[in-house]
Amino acid sequence: MNTFYAICSKASFLYYKIxxxxxxxxxxxxxxxQNYIICGNHSSLHDPFLLGGVLPLQAHFMSKKENFKYKIVGWVLKKVWVFPVDRDGNDIKAIKTALTILNKKDNLALFPEGTRNKGxxxxxxxxxxxxxxxxxxxxxxxxxxDSNFKLFSRVRVIFHEPVVLEAYYNQKVASETLERLSQEIMDGIYKSIENVKLENL
Incomplete structure (x- = not known):
C-alpha cells in the first residue's frame, strides 16, 4: 500500500464529492x-485526478512525458505511481514498464486516445x-x-463489466486485430456517454 498515493486519492475523492x-x-x-487494465475516455484535465480518487484500488497511471519536465512535478507524479510515455512514437520503455506492472499483478490505468477529446x-x-x-x-x-466539470455539476463515472480477451491468450495476434479490439472497447465507453446525453435532453 502506497501511503502517499492513498492520501492523495482520498483528498481527490473528497474534492469531487464536495x-x-x-x-x-x-x-x-x-x-x-483482481488486477486490471483500467481504460477510460479523456475529455478533461480532471480525468486522472477523478479516476485516482474514485477507484477502490491503487493503479499505476501512464502519462505523457511532457508532464515530467519540471522536477518537482515529476517527483510528485512518481510518488503516486505515474510513469511517462512518449506519445510521438512506440515508446518501448513505457511498454516494458506497463507489462512489468501487469505481470506483478498491479493495476495499470491509461487513456488510450492519448489526448483529450471533447466530442x-x-x-x-x-x-x-x-x-x-x-x-x-x-x-x-x-x-x-461523463461531465463538463463545471462546479457543482454532475460527474458520472461508470465502471463497466470487465472485458476478458481469453480467446486470444497464448496466440500470436496481428496488430490489426489488437487495434480493432482496443477500438471496440473505446466505442463501448463512448456509447455510454451518448446514452447519458440523450437521457438529459
Whole structure:
C-alpha cells in the first residue's frame, strides 16, 4: 500500500464529492482481488485526478512525458505511481514498464486516445490496451467519465463489466486485430456517454 498515493486519492475523492454531484455506477463490477487494465475516455484535465480518487484500488497511471519536465512535478507524479510515455512514437520503455506492472499483478490505468477529446465519438486508438491484456492475461476494466466539470455539476463515472480477451491468450495476434479490439472497447465507453446525453435532453 502506497501511503502517499492513498492520501492523495482520498483528498481527490473528497474534492469531487464536495464540489460536484458525484455519481458512481458499477463499482460492483470491480473485484478487489483482481488486477486490471483500467481504460477510460479523456475529455478533461480532471480525468486522472477523478479516476485516482474514485477507484477502490491503487493503479499505476501512464502519462505523457511532457508532464515530467519540471522536477518537482515529476517527483510528485512518481510518488503516486505515474510513469511517462512518449506519445510521438512506440515508446518501448513505457511498454516494458506497463507489462512489468501487469505481470506483478498491479493495476495499470491509461487513456488510450492519448489526448483529450471533447466530442462524443472516440478518436482512433492504437493496439496498446488489447496488447497488454493479451500479453499479460489481464482483464480490461472500461470506465466512462461523463461531465463538463463545471462546479457543482454532475460527474458520472461508470465502471463497466470487465472485458476478458481469453480467446486470444497464448496466440500470436496481428496488430490489426489488437487495434480493432482496443477500438471496440473505446466505442463501448463512448456509447455510454451518448446514452447519458440523450437521457438529459
Amino acid at each position: 464540489f460536484f454531484k458525484l455519481e458512481l455506477i458499477g463499482r460492483e463490477n470491480i473485484d478487489r482481488n 462524443v465519438e472516440p478518436l482512433p486508438v492504437k493496439s496498446g490496451v488489447a496488447l497488454f491484456a493479451v500479453r499479460t492475461k489481464t482483464p480490461i476494466l472500461p470506465v466512462t467519465i
